[in-house]
Amino acid sequence: MITPILMLGAGRMGGAMIEGWLAAGAFEGRELMIRDPFPGPAAIAAVQAGAVLNPPDGDLAQAATVVLAVKPQMWREAAAEFAPWLSSGAVIVSIAAGVKAADIAKAFGGRCVARVMPTTAAAIGRGTASLYADEPAALARAHALFEPLGAVVALTDENLMHAATAVSGSSPAYLYAFIEALEAAGVAAGLTPKDAQRLARSTLTGAAALLAHSGEDPAELRRQVTSPGGTTQAALDVLLADGALPELMREAVVAAVRRSKELGV
Ligand SMILES: NC(=O)c1ccc[n+]([C@@H]2O[C@H](COP(=O)([O-])OP(=O)(O)OC[C@H]3O[C@@H](n4cnc5c(N)ncnc54)[C@H](OP(=O)(O)O)[C@@H]3O)[C@@H](O)[C@H]2O)c1
Structure with a gap:
């Protein structure tokens, strides 16, 4: 049994998951409990679809899956x-950036834990989720929750969650910053x-689509739109001069990895 699913926190990310599940028909509202x-808005829409909002503590033992979606702090x-209040068989699925599965398991009385680093595009079925769990049953639970919400990448080493956070969980903001610039x-x-807004937004979402x-590989697509000596080449000569963009991206990812490690302490 995967459901009932108890959402502990339904803010930006938890709310996006709820929206995605309901839109995809992956779970019905009545299979969700939200604290x-x-x-x-996502929690309120889920309640209209039959979800239970802020059930009493005594009802929390009904949850088969518990999603930890509060801020990492x-x-x-x-x-x-x-x-x-949870049943001993409840599986904990944590989306908290940086926090280790063993620490979560300890805080949840030794229950089975999966870690996931999702993205908010889950709300429209275009999310990306990095998964890690020591135990196959917990990993299977994470797959069941996130397959309906978009792409899923299962990692074999928990330490790689830091890199996955930097390259996936945090990276929608990099693209938004790029578009703003x-x-x-x-x-x-x-x-x-x-x-400027219309041109930048439409062009870049079109290019991503x-x-x-x-x-195709992005490098091949880049070559296809870059005529030698043309306008695109002139701009890329600035962005890629002396490895400027790759170096900036490497530094950004290193900073996000460092912060992910700090959050887990
Ligand atoms: N946002 C993203 O793109 C993203 C991506 C990947 C992973 N994550 C992870 O997702 C987690 C949540 O982030 P978020 O951006 O969704 O934060 P958020 O919008 O602040 O959502 C957290 C929600 O949990 C609620 N909450 C706080 N304490 C609670 C408690 N004791 N019981 C029940 N609910 C409680 C908060 O209520 P209040 O409004 O009262 O604080 C808020 O609605 C974080 O661990 C983050 O690392 C986020």
């Missing part, structure tokens, strides 16, 4: 609050803000 002191507090550069080049659709 959140300030429920957001809050996870110990949440574990202390809820662990005593491109829009600002477009305005600096004379476009109206409205046109083409990458997904074509199955």
